[in-house]
Amino acid sequence: MDCEIWTGFNHRARVEHGSKLVLKGLLPLTSSGCSTSASVSAGALPSKKPPEKAKGDSSNSSGPSDLIRVKIKSPVHSSSIFILELISSQIHPLFLQETPRRRSMPHSTSSSIRLSRSLNEEDDDRMMRMFIGAQIQLGVIPSPSPIRPDAVIEEGTLAYENWVKSSSDFYRQFWLFNVENPTDVIENSAKPVLTQKGPYTYRIRDDPKSSITANDNYTISYMLPNTAVFLRDMSYGSEEEIITSLNLAVAATQSIVPAVLHKVLNTMIKNSTSSLFQNRTVKEILWGYEDPLLKQLQGILPNLDTTTGLFYPYEGTFDGPYTVYTGKDDISKTANIEKYNGHSKLSYWSGEFCNMLNGTDGASFPPLRGKEKIYFFSSDICRSIYAEYEEQNYLKGIPVYRFVIPPKAFASPSVNPENICFCTELVVSKNCTMAGLLSVSSCKEGKPIFVSLPHFLYGSEELTEDIEGLHPNKEEHQTYLDVESTTGFTLQFAKRIQINLMFGPSAVIEVFSKIKKTYIFPVAWLNETAAVNDETAEMFRSSVTLPILILKIVELVLICIGSACFLGCIIELILIKTIKVRTSLTLSSLYGRHYTE
Known part of the structure; x- marks a missing residue:
């Protein structure tokens, strides 16, 4: 035309x-x-x-x-x-x-x-x-x-090669909370005193994406293999170190088992010699162990898995499938998620807005987005979340934009009304007025698991007042992504999450009988991180910067x-x-x- x-x-x-x-x-x-x-x-x-011609105009x-x-x-x-x-x-x-x-x-x-x-x-x-x-x-x-065409996720492009298997090393560092006064908490309802131990570092994502399938609608599907290799030289101690931690099975069954069966549960807790706290190795707490209480419950629940752990099962499992846009028809959609687990929206939350699959998986974003807000989906917290521009930095000579998850992303619905559909629990959240917590029980088989930022960063003050030893710090505990704006590649990131379990008073279960209030109890927090290596940075500087x-x-x-x-x-x-x-x-x-x- x-x-x-x-x-x-x-x-x-x-x-x-x-x-x-x-x-x-x-x-x-x-x-x-x-x-x-x-x-x-x-x-x-x-x-x-x-215009009309002037008289005499020739x-x-x-x-x-x-x-x-x-x-x-x-x-x-x-x-x-x-x-x-x-x-x-x-x-x-x-x-x-x-x-x-x-x-x-x-x-x-x-x-x-x-x-x-x-x-x-x-x-x-x-x-x-x-x-x-x-x-x-x-x-x-x-x-x-x-x-350039290299920004498209298609076989033969630079983006595709880095997308299938990143040249950077990915790490997960764990800090576990050691309970210093377990007996005093159980018998005297004393304030829990915690000290964190760590980091215990694992290299993850060693394997490339699997089951990669190119689709007709400019999308590509894949699975993310879950692997974890312990790195002793980057860790505080051995995987076999003993931690005095919350008993995962005892804390969880209080909420999962119906109240009418709590007398039976109390008997099984005593028969298995279980208590509210336990001594376990780092490896057991993270990746799983056979629990004596769950073995007792298997007698009435034959299909019950008797192994439990914060990230069990993990090794040998897959996250996905994911289906993302390649960007070939529209570069602004590159790496955006179309489907997760075969569905174009989630089903964990109470509103359509909260169930939306927004953004990418965080590894990359559409190119030339500038400083506008970025969205990404995290299966660890079962939702999409966003990060906002904070500042420009230089990473190995490459200019990057730093994006951080802002306080309002975890604010109470009274402060940020968009979060109302993420509030699925009314008692602990005090009718959705509590800040800094996200109940993920709907996507974790009904277990009373709450996620937060480490040390309850940006959370309500009472979360840290109830427990001694928590010291939220923005520099150490915030989540950030350093994105090169021209290509949309994430060149460095730190995803930080804390895993908490809920337990409270009970007149029937003896180990809870002297507990006087409901706790959101920290078990561990993690820092998943990666940064572009020197070789890739040099190639990036010469070909892009x-x-x-x-x-x-x-x-x-x-x-x-x-x-x-x-x-x-x-x-x-x-x-x-x-x-x-x-x-x-x-x-x-x-x-x-x-x-x-």
Whole structure:
């Protein structure tokens, strides 16, 4: 489809110099991809009537006297048309007046008149030069787009190679909370005193994505293998270190087993010699152990798994399947999740808004998003969440935007009404007025699990007042992502989550009989992190950062040149106009009525 641009050159320029517009490099007048195939022709704006000719006007114009129409065989960006119209409408009245019509004059004045005519004809060329300068200065002349096909998640592209198996190493660091006064808590309802031990570090995501399937609708499906390899040299101690921790089975069964069966549960707790707290190794707490209470319950629940752990089962399992957009049809959708576990929305929450699958899996984002809010889905917390721009940093010489999860993402619905559908528990949350907690029992088989930021960062004060040893700190406990904005790649991130279990008073179960209040009890917190390695950073600097820097320098130079041309032409035209006025006055004084403007 043709697109038209109307410029404000006068009729004389249109008729005599219209073809020079192309020859002088004025076209293409686009900012987003119009082709260079263009033509210049006279014509009138459809919405405007041509001005009436002055009496005695001998002009042979068939259109308005101050317009040229430029047809381009490609769509043109509306901002380009606006800029061109703005420039022409502002400059034309000042510098492009109709060429004075002359009456016959004595032959002796011909050299002076030729000077005046020459000055008038040169106006058009100067106007064109000034117009070109304005285009460069205002950004009408397009810059090459930094988006490349390599940003598409398709076999054979750079993005695909990094997407299947990241060149960076991923780690999960765990800090476990050791209970210093377990007996005092059970027998005297004392305030729990905790100390954190860690980190205990594991390398994860060693294996590439599996079951990769390209779909017909520009999406691709895959599974994420779950692996964990312990790294002793990056850890506080051995996996076999003993931690005095909350008994996961005892705390969970209080909520899972119906109240009418609590007497039976109490008997089984005593028969299994279980208590509210237990001594377990780091490995057992994280990855699973056979629990004596669950073995007792298996007698009445034959299908019950007797193994429990914070992340059991994990090794050898898969997260997914995920289905994400490749970006081939629309680069702005690259890596956005279309489906998770075969569904386009979640079913854990009470409202459609909270059940939406928003954003990516956090490993990358659509390119050229700038500083706008980013969304990502985390299966660990069973929801999509967002991060907001905080600041620009440099990571191994690469400029990155840091995004952080803000306090309002975990705020109570009274502060952030969007969170109302994430509130599924009314007692502990005190009718949804508690901040900093998210109950995930609906996606964790009904277990009373609450997630938060470490040490209840951004949480209600009573969460830290009830337990001694918690010290929330933004620098250590916030979640952040460092994103390179041109490609959308996450070059560094730290995802930090705390796992808490709920328990409270009970008149039937003896280990809870002296507990006087309901606790949201911290068991452990994790920091999942990765950063671009030196080799990849060097490749990124040479293939992405350096070309963009060169492009910006070229753009700056063009802007400076355009500004200089624009200002220079204005000054030159003003001087020429001054000379013309003085020449006209001189001619008028010499020849009187034989020369008039």
